[in-house]
Amino acid sequence: MDKQRPWVAQYSAGHPATITVEQPDxxxxxxxAVAKAADKPALHYxxxxxxxxxxxxxxxxxxxxxxxxxxxxxxxxxxxxxxxxxxxxxxxxxxxxxxxxxxxxxxxxxxxxxxxxxxxxxxxxxxxxxxxxxxxxxxxxxxxxxxxxxxxxxxxxxxxxxxxxxxxxxxxxxxxxxxxxxxxxxxxxxxxxxxxEPSDTAMLVYTSGTTGLPKGAMNSHGNVAFTAQVYRDWIELREGDGILGIAPLFHITGLIGHIATSFSIAGALTLAYRFEAGVMLDAFRERQPAFTIGAITALMALMNHPDAKADSLASLRSIYSGGAPIAPALVAQFEAKFGLYIRNAYGMTESTSPATVSPLDKLAPVDPLFGALSVGVPTFNTDIRIVDAETAQPLPHGEAGEIIIKGPQVVSGYWRKPEATLDAIRDGWLHTGDIGVIDKDGWLFLVDRKKDMINAAGYKVWPREVEDVLYTHPAVREAAVVGVPDAYRGETVKAVLSLKAGTTVTLEEIIAHCRERMAAYKVPRVVAFLPELPKTVTGKILRRELRD
Structure with a gap:
């Protein structure tokens, strides 16, 4: 067991390898929560x-x-x-x-x-x-x-x-x-x-997953009950603790890390409509939450706000980020400002939020190759393997491959999409499409995002969807969308276009065209024009070359 699950040795003192889920749905x-805390606060707004x-x-x-x-x-x-x-x-x-x-x-x-x-x-x-x-x-x-x-x-x-x-x-x-x-x-x-029943579907949460069209992950009642307890037990939250809702509630992090977790501890969830750093700092001072989890960009916005003081987040016992690897320098800056160490978690909509979480009593190691902090170790009742992306054969510790996940948090499939379900979930293993490495001690490092997925400030953007919108512009002949590094958002969306003969279009017109047709986080922030986009011999546009 120790060889198969070396990460158990990293667990905080007193944490078991497996837990028994207390609530079925x-x-x-x-x-x-109502039975425990009938007249106590459930929501602050x-x-x-x-x-x-x-x-x-x-x-x-x-x-x-x-x-x-x-x-x-x-x-x-x-x-x-x-x-x-x-x-x-x-x-x-x-x-x-x-x-x-x-x-x-x-x-x-x-x-x-x-x-x-x-x-x-x-x-x-x-x-x-x-x-x-x-x-x-x-x-x-x-x-x-x-x-x-x-x-x-x-x-x-x-x-x-x-x-x-x-x-x-x-x-x-x-x-x-x-x-x-x-x-x-x-x-x-x-x-x-x-x-x-635990297998009954509680929510459909849409994700682009591994294809460009939206798919509804069928998060079951059992998935929700398990992952809420994971947050409670792993982070050692106490009954009645307050949680600040930084992540959007429509996202799996908000649904589980905020709503379901607050139910699991009969605690008060503080909501503030949408993220605005100054408003959030006020909410910290007013409501004194013990825990929050949010995108690293949101946490950096708190740190850099002019109203932020050393004691602004003093009520927090723990703070976590999810969705992307974090640069050690950002964690160090945050800790210097607030005295709080940001721990990381990794999961997907299809894993009903966390699959790996950094232990409370340890500092995450740094990936020696890419320089980012580990996204933690597999949590209770959870197995993670690194496999060859083509053959699905397990790879040894330290070798990069596709991350696959098995545990009570993995969904049964996608709503009315049996083929996509069979492709993503095989013998109970969720094939994430993400590339990672597990070291000999069980720490997981993300090497790369899914092949082409862009992770902009915690939001997933599928290039094909943006390209489809770009192609509706009358001047666009060819379009390719890639993620490029961004100091604030982690990645941002870049569009590379070639135009039809005899046409002209400005960067501002392209952005306006996209903004009318899709959510703001998907809209290209950078637009470049080339006479011809690079292609394979079969005519497929080479996103990799554009990204490089």
Missing amino acids: ALSLFRA FDATLSYTEVDAQSDALACALLARGVQRGDRIALVLQNVPQFVIALVAIWKAGAIAVSINPMNRERELALLFADCEPAALIAHETAYREVIAKVLAERPIGIVITTSELEYQRRNDPRLFGSIGRIACEGTLAFAELIATHRGETPPLIHY
Whole structure:
């Protein structure tokens, strides 16, 4: 066992190699928190606090509203929301109604939303008024959804911080149901008790995975319950600890590392609509959280904010980053500023967040070849192998190959995509497409991202999707998109174009064209023009040459 799992020796004192999961499903996780902490805070949102009893009552009411309008077990309910209390209330309500939550990035544009709605076929949609008016209504004109519920980021708080809400007002959305009114109408009602098996799907979380088209990872109730307990036990969180929601809730890190983990400790989750460094620093001081996890770019923004003081994050006992390797210099700068050492974690949507986590009582070693810190060691109940990317044969410690993962956090597959599922998950092993190395002591180092995937500030961008949008511009003849190093975002998106004869176009026009058709983080920040793009003898564009 020691030879197969050398990483167990790195575990913090008292941590076992395997844990027994205490709750069978995500809804039981929430119900257990209500039983432990009924009148204690569940959510903070600026100047507002909701107790676990209140979240329970409001989610009961919303579940009854959904059931009264025909939602049935297994229906998909789409959430297009930022970090607001409505997201958490709706998530619990969806589970109480027997449905499956579909978390969707609220930055998505019409084309992206149309693809997701066509795939998951939601019976209902819950969204911000602003998103509905500006984007969603146009999609629903072509593909209607039976139940549309709108709400505002201004609800549940009265502070109206101008850094976030300066230009935002209430918007009338004709033909939709108001979130607050539904809860008021059904308040006091209780939905029928529902039972879940650990294998039942709790959420669809969309990822580009290893192909360019979006795929819904079927994160099960068992996946959610396990990974929430991993965070709790590995990071040694205590009952009632506070968590600050830096990561977006629609992302697997926010769903597990914020929401599910706060349920697992019956703690208070602080939300602040979306990330703004000054607002987050205020939230640290006001709510005194014990833990957070976020993209390294967000943590650097906190460090570099003019209001940041040495004691700004003094309440934290631990802070983690996920999504990309971290340069040791950044960790050193952060520690010098705040006295806190950033630990790393690695996982995917398909592994329901963490697969490897840095132990609490150790400093991560540095990869001698690439200079980045290790992303940790495999966590409880988890096996990781490095295999030859072509043959899938195991490779020895210290040799680079594809990272594959096996454990209770790995999803059963992709929604309605059996071929993609068979390609990614074989004999229970998730083939990540990421290249890594495990050293003799069990530490994992990321060598490279998936073959062409761009990781921009923690967001995954698939070049093919951006290229497809670029090709819709009338002047573009050839397009290739690659990731290039960026001091702040880790990687940024670069487009290399050749134009049709007799046409001209500016960098600003290309960026504007893309911004209208996709989320901001996918839009190229750098655009270059070449007479001809490099290609193989068969005519395939060589992204590798452009990247080099």
